[in-house]
Amino acid sequence: MMAKLMFHGDAEHSRIFPTTSIGNIPLAVEDGKSDKSDMDDSTFRNRIADRLAEIGRNPFEAARRGGLERSFIVDILTAKKKSVRGQNLAKLAKALDTTVEHLLGEPPVKSSGKPSLALTNAPLVEVKVAGIVEAGAFREAPWFSDEDEPATVATTRDRDFPEVQLVAFDVGGDSMNALKPRPILPGDRVICLDFEDLRGRLPLRDGMVVVVEQTLDGGHHREWSVKQIELYEDRTEFHPRSTNKAHKPIVVPRVLARDPSEEDNRQVKILAIVRRIENEVPLF
Template identity: 55%
Template sequence: MLEDPYKKWVIENLEKPGMSQTGLAKVLGVHPSAVNKIVSGKRGLKSHEVALAATYFGEAAPSSELTPYNGALSVIPIIGTVEAGAFREVDDFDQSEPRTLTLPRDDRFPNARQIGFDVSGDSMNDLKPRPILAGDCAVCVAYEDVAGQVVLRDGMVVVVERTRDSGHFREWSVKQIEIYADRTEFHPRSTNPKHKPIVVHRNFEADDGVKVEVIALVRRIVNEMPGF
């Protein structure tokens, strides 16, 4: 999961007298398990929840790292690989420095974290009007940073996280959204018939019980020519 810049603030305040995960959950309008995920680092505090948490704690939130970037370029970390069907073990202790790209900032979402994913596989090789191919890099904004201003809708291309075995294994993949009255479907766009959509009902549980979450909006695709 993406690191929550307010995690330490939440933990420290929950240790104060009169504060509890149940009380914070009630203020945020979420199940107490969601607060437990914030504390354990499995879920970020969403942008619209920061003010609610500050009211509950009775103090202003600390300055976030999510400040507008006034320069022409942003340094974007490549945090992992998107590949449909590839569940990888989550290494909570990986402290290695990620590769980075330096690209123009995203003026549409200047306060959101920009993150990149290496693309592997052929699950989006038939996306229109531009396919996403193995070797590309998907440059995204973290969805939890813009969830309060962006509603998921048909046609959006997103990075979906599926987790299993209590979060020990996860799959990151690029999908295109199709929204129906009772469900949301995340579709591959591929010439390879082995790739199937992820079907999620309103409780955001996949049909097979695997946890599903949109973690990023794909904003651009970049590639570098080999041999340099």
């Protein structure tokens, strides 16, 4: 059985994806056109200098911690570097123990540079809990059944993509109980970047953990599950990481057959990219 890979489209603001091969999804690093800072404004340079003083870190050590070139921050402070874009802005925030939002104008989180417990002043956003992710569990799609209004959870925006919509899923089943370095267990909640809202700014990579949907019977039944991506030249594979060998990967060829057989009624699409795993320890 051949799977069709689909991804979110903009048509009619729906969550139904137009059919496409995975070759149409960006797989290489691209510089984002958003999250940029204008170095012609000395306020940004002053903010960086003040932040370095607050955490007691020199610009070379900060650049090393953020995974930047050694002179990167010095070049900003001396106005040699005129702009910072995309992933470099996220790395700069990491180098300064703060967030992209704070670098772009919000008050930074103060830190002594040493591990400590502190309340964050980062704003919280309301995120919908879309449903349960559980490999092998095909459920009736919501447009064919009555479902309650989804629950919501308050959380902070994503550090690297603060402008992208978040979505949450509750985890059932054991299909990712052997994921490394941290397993995803039944009862966990995953906080994810909405794949549609990313609009190609975060290319797929080997090792990414994603939420995928499979549909059967013309979309009447669907399965949501968490998988880890393996990229190959001619295909993309979505793998469970489990001690339960009953769970199998989903294999999607890059080039799809033009005339699939009548039995080929399964469609696969990426819903979200997993960024955080949360759980609560019961009090009683």
